[in-house]
Amino acid sequence: MPETIVLLDMTSPERADRLRALLPPGFVLTHGTARGDEHMKQIIAEADYAISGQVGVSADVLQAAKKLKLLHKWGVGYDNIDVAAAKELGITVARTTGSNAVPVAEFALGLTLSALRFIAYGHAELKQGHWATGKLPGDTFMLSGKTVGIVGFGAIGQSLAKLLKGFGCTILYSKRQPLDAAMEAALGAWHAPLPEILAQADVVSLHCPLTPETTNLIDAAALRAMKKTAVLVNVARGGVVNEADLVAGLKAKEIAGAAMDVFSVEPLPADSELLTLDNLVVTPHLAAMAADNFAPTVKRMFDNMARVSRGEPVPERDLVV
Known part of the structure; x- marks a missing residue:
């Protein structure tokens, strides 16, 4: 059975296709289609891995995840993620340090x-x-x-x-x-x-x-x-x-x-x-967005998920908890 990655942020079908083109074997990707915690709770429920770009991830959302192994920040700052709740729930949190x-x-x-x-x-x-x-x-x-x-x-x-x-x-x-x-x-x-x-x-x-x-x-x-x-x-x-x-x-x-x-x-x-x-x-939170930085950052996130899937640790430079 493939493992599911969910991008919690809303995104366009075209951008989702760009993400799917970079997926490692054995993974599928879904993404948000509405704003708000209630929608995130629905889409994270059966996910194995989750990505947060700009959306905040509360304890309430994390508690809805039944089998989440890793929550990955797309970027560096994780102040809008309830890291303490993730740790308590046994969910690893990672980021792409220095990528942007x-x-x-x-x-x-x-x-x-x-x-x-x-x-x-x-x-x-x-x-x-x-x-x-x-x-x-x-x-x-x-x-x-x-x-x-x-x-x-x-x-x-x-x-x-x-x-x-x-x-x-x-x-x-x-x-x-x-x-x-x-x-x-x-x-x-x-x-x-x-x-x-x-x-x-x-x-x-x-x-x-x-x-x-x-x-x-x-x-x-x-x-x-x-x-x-x-x-x-x-x-x-x-x-x-x-x-x-x-x-x-x-x-x-x-x-x-x-x-x-x-x-x-x-x-x-x-x-x-x-x-x-x-x-x-x-400007509307555009600073980290650059088309020529997209693939390297996404591949790094997906590589971290593949590591967890194989039972390996997230590299120290990217590990939050």
């Missing part, structure tokens, strides 16, 4: 340039027939030669530092355990406490996990500590930024602008005040 580092770093760079130069605003205005060069929401700034603060300096933050080298940026980073001097020199990045980064950086780019320590890390006080000409970029998790404080700060021009690919509630509600601001770039 370059795509997310490139996207962060793109958001940075868009926020500094009002690229998204100009695009939206021109699509409406408005030639807006004389009516931008604020001053535009180059990235070259600026100071960039990277908050969270794992694989993604370090990939961004490498990209920024070509812009001649001064790079400050915040990390619980600083890198050694040789690695800092190789990356051209220097450790600094968060208050120093907020005070000095022209761009503050967030790449930290969402934890109790980082929840609302960027709040009203943090925004006031930044330069008025600075921009904030968030490709980490929505909860790292207090969104109400960000709306107020952008309206008051406490910082020049911001760009966000992640939000506290996803999908972002259509009536969100974040959608009303001209000095904010918003």
Whole structure:
């Protein structure tokens, strides 16, 4: 009998076919067709393996799984998975550590340039027939030669530092355990406490996990500590930024602008005040999506499932619990 993998997220038939083309022998794939826990409980019930892309997986959903061996995060951050419940139920949780580092770093760079130069605003205005060069929401700034603060300096933050080298940026980073001097020199990045980064950086780019320590890390006080000409970029998790404080700060021009690919509630509600601001770039959690990174990441997930099927452990680098 084939073993069943369920993608808990909704997906298109075309994307599902791309996934099926990469399946190892002996596996079949199903996927979500509606949103919400009740639907996920139905489709996970008889699955041997499950994949979570952007959907959260609660204890209630996990308890509905009758024979689940492995829950695999498609990506890195697993803050929206009830890991404690999975452990209690004997369900292994894994992720694809580092797999999306370059795509997310490139996207962060793109958001940075868009926020500094009002690229998204100009695009939206021109699509409406408005030639807006004389009516931008604020001053535009180059990235070259600026100071960039990277908050969270794992694989993604370090990939961004490498990209920024070509812009001649001064790079400050915040990390619980600083890198050694040789690695800092190789990356051209220097450790600094968060208050120093907020005070000095022209761009503050967030790449930290969402934890109790980082929840609302960027709040009203943090925004006031930044330069008025600075921009904030968030490709980490929505909860790292207090969104109400960000709306107020952008309206008051406490910082020049911001760009966000992640939000506290996803999908972002259509009536969100974040959608009303001209000095904010918003994208719908796209940073990790890159067609040329699809197959390597999916094959790695499927390989981990095949390992479990053979009675082998998940590689240490991908194991969560």
